[in-house]
Amino acid sequence: MLFEHIPASVAVGGLFWWFDPNPVYFFIALVFGWLVDVDHLFDYLLWVKRSCCKPSIRDFISGKYFKDSMKIYVPFHAWEWALLLVLIGIQSGGRMRYFLCATFALMLHLIHDQLTNKPFLFSYLISYRVYHDNRIESFCRL
Numbered sequence: 566m567l568f569e570h571i572p573a574s575v576a577v578g579g580l581f582w583w584f585d586p587n588p589v590y591f592f593i594a595l596v597f598g599w600l601v602d603v604d605h606l607f608d609y610l611l612w613v614k615r616s617c618c619k620p621s622i623r624d625f626i627s628g629k630y631f632k633d634s635m636k637i638y639v640p641f642h643a644w645e646w647a648l649l650l651v652l653i654g655i656q657s658g659g660r661m662r663y664f665l666c667a668t669f670a671l672m673l674h675l676i677h678d679q680l681t682n683k684p685f686l687f688s689y690l691i692s693y694r695v696y697h698d699n700r701i702e703s704f705c706r707l
C-alpha cells in the first residue's frame with residue numbers, strides 16, 4: 566500500500582520530464598499518483614473516532630478499518646478528479662502539460678487500484694459511492 570504506486574508515478578514524471586526537462590513533473594506525478602492514498606487517513610480517522618480505538622500505525626496499514634466500519638470514502642480516489650484536472654488544464658493556458666501530468670498519474674493510480682483491489686466497475690466514481698451511501702458492499706465483494 567505504501568510504495569506500490571511510486572514506480573508508475575516516477576515513470577509518468579519521467580515521461581513528461583523527457584519532453585520538457587523540468588523536475589516539477591516528478592513532484593506533480595508523485596502527489597497525484599502516490600500521495601492520493603493519504604485519503605485512507607480520512608477513512609481511518611473516522612473509524613478511530615467511531616470505534617474509540619487508539620490510533621495505531623499497524624491498524625492503519627492493515628486496512629481493516631474499511632471492513633470494520635462497512636464504509637469506504639477514499640475521497641481522492643475518483644475518476645471525476647481526473648476529468649476536473651483536464652478541464653482546469655484546458656482553462657489554464659500554457660500550463661496544460663502540468664495538469665496532464667497530474668491526470669496521467671492519477672489515472673494510473675486508479676487503474677492500478679481497480680486491477681488490484683477488485684472493486685466493482687464504478688467504485689472509483691465518487692458519485693457512485695455517494696449514491697450508495699459509501700457502503701463497502703457496493704464498493705467490492707466482501
Ligand SMILES: [Zn+2]
Pocket residue numbers: 601602642674678
Ligand atoms: Zn489508492
